[in-house]
Amino acid sequence: MASGDAIVGHVVTxxxxxxxxxxxxxxxxxxxxxxxxxxxxxxxxxxxYFSLRQTLVSRHDQLAVFDRAFEAWFxxxxxxxxxxxxxxxxxxxxxxAPADRSASVGEDEPEGELLELGASPQxxxxxxxxxxxxxxxxxxxxxxxxxxxxxxxxxxxxxxxxDPRGERLDVRALIRRSLRTGGDPVxxxxxxxxxxxxxLVLLCDVSGSMDSYARALLLFLHATVGAGRGVEAFAFGxxxxxxxxxxxxxxxxxxxxxxxxxVVDWGSGTRIGASLREFNEVYGRRGLSRGAIVVIVSDGxxxxxxxxxxxxxxxxxxxxxxxxWVNPLKGNPDYQPLAGGMRAALPFVDRFVAGHNLRSLEExxxxxxxxxxxxxx
Amino acid sequence: MEHGSIDELERALxxxxxxxxxxxxxxxxxxxxxxxxxxxxxxxxVGKTEAAKAxxxxxxxxxxxxxxxxxxxxxxxxxxxxxxxxxxHIRAAQEGTVVPGPDGRSVLESELFGPEYLIRRPxxxxxxxxxxxxxxxxxxxxxxxxxxxxxxxxxSDFQITIPELGTIAARRRPAVIxxxxxxxxxxxxxxxxxxxxxxxxxxxxxxxAIVRLRVxxxxxxxxxxxxAFVRGLRGLELAKPPGVAETIDWAMALDALGRRELDxxxxxxxxxxxxxxxxxxxxxxDATLSRLVDEARAAxxxx
Numbered sequence: 003m004a005s006g007d008a009i010v011g012h013v014v015t016x017x018x019x020x021x022x023x024x025x026x027x028x029x030x031x032x033x034x035x036x037x038x039x040x041x042x043x044x045x046x047x048x049x050x051y052f053s054l055r056q057t058l059v060s061r062h063d064q065l066a067v068f069d070r071a072f073e074a075w076f077x078x079x080x081x082x083x084x085x086x087x088x089x090x091x092x093x094x095x096x097x098x099a100p101a102d103r104s105a106s107v108g109e110d111e112p113e114g115e116l117l118e119l120g121a122s123p124q125x126x127x128x129x130x131x132x133x134x135x136x137x138x139x140x141x142x143x144x145x146x147x148x149x150x151x152x153x154x155x156x157x158x159x160x161x162x163x164x165d166p167r168g169e170r171l172d173v174r175a176l177i178r179r180s181l182r183t184g185g186d187p188v189x190x191x192x193x194x195x196x197x198x199x200x201x202l203v204l205l206c207d208v209s210g211s212m213d214s215y216a217r218a219l220l221l222f223l224h225a226t227v228g229a230g231r232g233v234e235a236f237a238f239g240x241x242x243x244x245x246x247x248x249x250x251x252x253x254x255x256x257x258x259x260x261x262x263x264x265v266v267d268w269g270s271g272t273r274i275g276a277s278l279r280e281f282n283e284v285y286g287r288r289g290l291s292r293g294a295i296v297v298i299v300s301d302g303x304x305x306x307x308x309x310x311x312x313x314x315x316x317x318x319x320x321x322x323x324x325x326x327w328v329n330p331l332k333g334n335p336d337y338q339p340l341a342g343g344m345r346a347a348l349p350f351v352d353r354f355v356a357g358h359n360l361r362s363l364e365e366x367x368x369x370x371x372x373x374x375x376x377x378x379x
Numbered sequence: 380m381e382h383g384s385i386d387e388l389e390r391a392l393x394x395x396x397x398x399x400x401x402x403x404x405x406x407x408x409x410x411x412x413x414x415x416x417x418x419x420x421x422x423x424x425v426g427k428t429e430a431a432k433a434x435x436x437x438x439x440x441x442x443x444x445x446x447x448x449x450x451x452x453x454x455x456x457x458x459x460x461x462x463x464x465x466x467x468h469i470r471a472a473q474e475g476t477v478v479p480g481p482d483g484r485s486v487l488e489s490e491l492f493g494p495e496y497l498i499r500r501p502x503x504x505x506x507x508x509x510x511x512x513x514x515x516x517x518x519x520x521x522x523x524x525x526x527x528x529x530x531x532x533x534x535s536d537f538q539i540t541i542p543e544l545g546t547i548a549a550r551r552r553p554a555v556i557x558x559x560x561x562x563x564x565x566x567x568x569x570x571x572x573x574x575x576x577x578x579x580x581x582x583x584x585x586x587x588a589i590v591r592l593r594v595x596x597x598x599x600x601x602x603x604x605x606x607a608f609v610r611g612l613r614g615l616e617l618a619k620p621p622g623v624a625e626t627i628d629w630a631m632a633l634d635a636l637g638r639r640e641l642d643x644x645x646x647x648x649x650x651x652x653x654x655x656x657x658x659x660x661x662x663x664x665d666a667t668l669s670r671l672v673d674e675a676r677a678a679x680x681x682x
Contacts, residue, residue, distance in 0.1 A: 065577060174459075
């Protein structure tokens with residue numbers, strides 16, 4: 003090919019453009035792209051387009067970025083960077099506490115004793131409403147949350163693993179071992195089903211009415227997502243944002259800063275029904291909620307039609323293993339679930355718990371660990 | 380059968396009763412040319428599985444399908460020993476004596492773990508085949524992540540190790556098609572190994588052509604109206620928008636009823652072949668249904 007070098011240069015540059023736009027384009031992919039271009043007719047623009055797309059993109063949500071870059075590359079139009087209208091608000095920046103680690107109370111606590119914190123400062127902290135926490139307290143709360151979040155509901159896997167007290171005979175092992183004894187089975191190797199964590203889906207309301215709780219609850223989301231596979235986190239106000247990739251960073255402050263940037267409608271109004279519908283349609287339909295424990299954190303103030311909340315909750319509850327609703331307002335002894343959205347949702351909720359302080363999150367962890375399917379009856 | 384260009388492959392697929400768009404034809408062609416697996420993603424019912432079947436037909440290859448599900452393990456995906464036969468053999472051998480063979484293992488053991496006691500599951504079958512094979516790994520997103528890791532290994536080396544028999548390497552690489560409904564993101568390492576193609580819903584012209592190809596003898600007008608109606612359904616916010624597979628089923632049902640065109644009554648009676656959720660059927664009734672029928676008839680008339 004006469005223009006071989008020119009093509010290599012083009013594709014390498016294009017790969018760099020894509021990398022800048024946030025795609026993971028390694029040398030392996032660029033090599034594949036070049037091999038693909040060798041196999042197709044370069045005069046046909048659609049063949050070139052698909053060859054590059056199929057070798058350089060591997061996720062559906064990157065297609066739009068690729069298309070924009072491809073247009074720019076071919077038509078020499080400037081690349082429009084995806085822009086956010088709003089600057090990330092400094093809400094969560096405030097979590098960056100002074101670096102004085104020795105002030106941290108939770109630090110010396112031995113692992114595994116999370117529910118036995120006897121000392122009084124923690125006791126006070128556990129009962130303090132999140133809305134009233136200072137920055138420093140919030141930082142200490144974060145450490146305690148990490149331990150609570152490790153409690154995960156489990157389900158039985160279909161896979162079996164060797165276990166001397168198992169319930170099923172491991173015939174393969176039986177035959178192997180029986181050979182040592184001339185074909186007589188002496189040992190009885192057994193297998194049992196493994197227990198694996200159940201999928202956990204967290205939907206957190208970040209609308210204006212939840213503002214004072216949102217940052218504490220996002221810390222909780224971060225700790226939970228960090229607790230292992232199979233956890234998905236979303237934020238919603240007027241629309242839904244998926245937070246799992248943003249929360250996957252180890253450092254809580256960095257993760258929270260990314261979340262603030264990712265959530266476009268921070269502190270706005272609430273459209274619970276519409277957000278749930280978006281969840282059901284985009285993620286639920288792909289099976290995310292099937293067999294999962296879905297935890298919704300919201301005060302239930304719906305600005306629009308409560309009937310939509312009821313309809314979408316019904317859909318969600320049918321697919322999910324169990325639905326838990328965490329309402330910080332429930333921490334107030336005088337609270338009655340009168341808000342229209344809350345009332346509409348309650349019939350489809352398996353467990354209704356408070357979430358205004360650490361103690362209530364401990365309760366939530368206990369509920370999650372022991373939850374049984376109830377609404378299926 | 381080799382295909383020298385995308386055009387040729389496109390024609391061959393058409394002859395196998397499958398109408399690919401240019402993107403899918405390119406993906407399948409590159410997969411063969413680059414000897415890389417191709418991952419097809421898209422909504423349910425857009426023809427991911429059918430694409431693999433059609434490709435196998437055009438290549439004159441055997442289609443081996445591995446349907447993934449949660450808990451899929453080696454015994455069901457790769458191989459398993461035939462325990463009942465092994466036990467019978469042990470019983471029979473007990474009558475005689477167990478003699479050590481030249482390699483030190485007992486004759487009984489080398490007999491017991493021989494190929495005749497091996498049950499081949501799809502992956503081993505595909506690797507250990509002398510004939511051309513198209514390996515379809517269907518709905519990989521439903522398998523556990525552990526299985527995905529194992530699959531990654533198989534797809535990089537195209538060999539499988541059975542402790543009792545040794546390593547079996549592919550003598551000819553099977554063409555590999557993976558499909559996913561995107562219930563979860565697949566592991567990056569697996570994606571790096573594969574070409575990626577997203578299949579969307581087809582254009583109206585192509586959908587009509589697909590229906591006419593798959594339902595021979597369907598009245599042209601009925602095919603156009605059905606395709607236009609389904610297209611209208613996809614514009615509504617439904618729990619599960621119908622795919623091409625549903626359009627084909629529905630056109631077959633309408634054709635079997637002897638219909639030549641749509642009307643509100645027959646749509647109401649047969650809506651169950653298009654919409655599979657109770658809420659969706661509830662949402663498409665009376666006024667909405669009549670409106671969609673009218674629009675579909677108008678659209679088909681202007682085709």
